[in-house]
Amino acid sequence: MTGQLAVRRAPLVLVVALFFLWGVANNLNDVLIAHFKKLFTLSDLGAGLVQSAFYLGYFCLAIPAALIMRRFGYRAAVLLGLLLYAAGALMFLPAAAWQSYPAFLLALFVIASGLGFLETSANPLVARLGSEDTAARRLNLAQAFNPLGSITGVLIGRTFILSGDAAPVTSAAGRASEAAAVQGPYLVIGLAVLVWALLIRVTPFPAVATEHDVEEGVGAASDFAAVLRNPRVLAGVIAQFFYVGAQVGIWSFLIRYSEVAVPGTNERTGADYLTASLVLFMVGRFAGTALMTRFSPTRLLAGFAGVGLMCGLVAAVVGGGIGIAALVASSFFMSIMYPTIFAETVEGLGARTKSAAALLVMAIVGGAVFPAVMGLVSDRAGSIVVAMIVPAICFGVVLGFALLAERRRA
Template sequence: MVAQRRIAPFVLIVALFFLWGVANNLNDVLIAHFKKLFTLSDLQAGLVQSAFYLGYFCLAIPAALFMRKQGYRAAVILGLCLYGLGALLFWPAASAQSYPFFLGALFVIASGLAFLETSANPLIARLGPEDSASQRLNLAQAFNPLGSIVGVLIGSQFILAGVDHGADELARMPEGALAAWRASEAAAVQLPYLFIGVGVIAWAILIRVTPFPAIATATDVEDDVGAASDFIQLLKRPPFLLGVAAQFFYVGAQVGVWSFLIRYAHDAANTSDQTGAHYLTLSLVLFMIGRFAGSALMARLPALGLLRAFAAIGCALCVFATFVHGMTGVGALVASSFFMSIMYPTIFAESVRGLGPQTKPASALLVMAIIGGAVFPALMGYVSDTSGSIVFAMLVPAACFAVVLLFGVVKARRRT
């Protein structure tokens, strides 16, 4: 699949999918953690994802323009450095016990991830034949949930491992004891993010000293790829815009389900936050299995056909979880992760198919669509706060999966 001389660069870039998976799904733990630490509503807690995915939205086009001048590898290195800086900022944010400071650090992390995703996804797609791009990208993306699992395990073992006081108990706690508890809970995030920050900066150094093929370091200054005209031309392509919309809704669904799974399990099945984190871990395991299974199935089945089937099942499971509560509803949400697995890479690969030199700016717009992860968790938090129950908020990702299904139908019809 990949030429022998590209094996080392391929492995190094695939590892990035693992690294940003760690950051993405630590947010799901942070939502539960910050909700109790700062006494937040569901809408306020959802701002964790809003701040995070706003970074993607704001930095995706600058990342594409940077790639135009410096190439894929330089964008990866800069992205890793920003990721590391944002992780290191968690230390002073915890010392200050400042929720806005944490949100700012998350924005910096996401800014780095915008560079990574804008560069790594198309680079993997172009490290081999175009016809197998979806399969190759699904294989690389299969390592993303492995990082997600590690992120949730880190969060559940080190961040959510403190004493879980109820709201009434906290209200009765003496001021000195409450302050000590808050300081301890805030400090719980420091060491995990310190190790993450140091690790990703070390990976940036490793990528810098490793020889990469010309496609990773080539720039497009001469033929003006990535200029404003490229974005304008892309905006005139309805099939591509449908791909951007599908990515917007898909990411919103994925982030929304995972962000509030711990909360859903607490409300619908009366579990603790740490137990809810275990269900989230199981979800990510199924997501990872789905990625590998999807990559294998695409060797025999059309990618768009598989996408349509998975989107329909994901929609049905979210509707089921809305109206059937308890552990059965939790099980439905956990199972939905298997069917989410192929959506992001398949939408991405099918949207950039045949774009040639416009792949880089197209990748930027697709990464900007990740802003769905900022919009829909906040919307779900609003639905939860106004309805009085998080279970009704699961209708939001159900609607999002319906849009992904529509994308699969329309793209398949245009292909025939």
């Protein structure tokens, strides 16, 4: 009996760990922006291309991932995602040797392509690896590992990549040293991901993870078009696009913001602020879940989005230590936005839920657009502080979505 229980639990443990692995990759980018800015002497717009390359991978691979999952099963999609993730991580080694920013951006695109497969397949696979009655509990457990991975990613970057000196690198020896700093962490990550792929390949999985999923006509162009004609789905995709843009934009430039808002702040201290943000984000998920027992999810979303908007305005107008505190605090209020928008958008769609879910994953491309927009605003205005008006506007869009959703429920 114990052996049978272990066989059932092993696949779930392996898949839940994926949430941790993609959290590491997502938030290492926030450290890389600060690192590449000084290594390649980039403008804020140029540094923001780290996220543009990364989240473009999500956009391009969301629907292909859904189609492959449908044709070959969940586990095949997970394995392909892990192989792409590992390949992108290992591409950091030659990119560092060449000291080539475009090569780093290509590596990030490949990593994100793999994560697109993982996010598209891991969520429904966790839900189906067990009883339907406990599916929500399993998903909540899996999601809790994502911010842990995010915190780990920032700590890895702070400890092994950032030198503590934000001054642009001018000497050839200095550039070589700074470029080489990324090789060790990404080599370890790449090898760890390959080991995890091997474990998933050799571990027996239940039939639900390997069988073809051909129900509901997923993947037909007419199906996606029909879903987008639903005003609620279209509004959800737009809200998700702006929300992800706000989240990625704030976290991407928090280190840079702290250096500008409080002169003398070094990049490692900025990374500590980012770590605090991620801790608050994780706490906010648990607090938000508890508050939803007293308030409707859309009403809570409206309140959190309103506070997020105010935090963005304070950061853009007031600046200084107060601005840093506002940005750190905004992470608490961002915590419930993605899952609440997602759930509100797909509710009651029945056979078209999977198509709507793929479109919501594609909306993550907001993380590619808005950091670049913030970089452009910063370069034109001469200060990253002013650029925080962009995520404030994004939170305003989420607030509008929440108010409309709440009115519809009334």
